[in-house]
Amino acid sequence: MTAPIRLGMLTPSSNTTLEPVTTAMLARLPAVSVHFSRFRVTEIALTGDALAQFDDRPILAAAELLAHAKVDVIAWNGTSSGWLGFDADTRLCERIEAATGIRASTSMLALNQILTATGVRRFGLVTPYIDPVQRRIVANYANLGIACDPERHLGIQDNFAFSAIPAETLTGMIRAVAAGKPEAIGVICTNLNAAPLVAALEQEIGIPIYDTIATVVWKSLQLAGIDPALVTGWGRLFSL
Secondary structure, three states: OOOOEEEEEEEEOOOOOHHHHHHHHOOOOOOEEEEEEEEOOOEOOOOHHHHHOOOHHHHHHHHHHHHHOOOOEEEEOOOOHHHHOOHHHHHHHHHHHHHHOOEEEEHHHHHHHHHHHOOOOEEEEEOOOOHHHHHHHHHHHHHOOOEEEEEEOOOOOEOHHHHHOOHHHHHHHHHHHHOOOOOEEEEOOOOOOOHHHHHHHHHHHOOOEEEHHHHHHHHHHHHOOOOHHHOOOOOHHHHO
């Protein structure tokens, strides 16, 4: 009998997309289950209150609750280091591992690992975020030597509202950045319901699309010793 694998996900409190999408991705892996712990996130902005949502203390408290379920991996299923700076995720993972003894990763660290491994230096950026947040993400990638070109964003601040963005809008944004022929496309936000669109759009446009719900699942499976290629129908990422 195969030993069960439990993936733990740290989840923004107002996110309604990542849980059903993550569960659907893993549906064909009966030995793998996914478990979620929430902490307060309601808006994405650069104000003091919005930035304070990502203080490590509530995140670590949520991680410790996941540890009670004896999960094999704890992952931050969120994109905040895109504007906070990627070092924020590195520090968070170190603190989670120190507090729980469980391996940790994040959506953004996984995405950056993929971009490095595939040699991407120019990728199309799709987000729902407001202008200042988008500019911060673009600048942080520029510091890594990666150009976010072209980019599209929607100027929305309310985190709950991201889940209501229709598939037609997301498809249009992805097609628009694909027209600029980047090496890859990043869909950065784990409350966008873009992951179910990826496989068909990759076939249409011929460019890999890395959705940040998918990236953290991919990395979590690796850390748990499960071949990500067992996940099928969700895009090229899982066959890397």
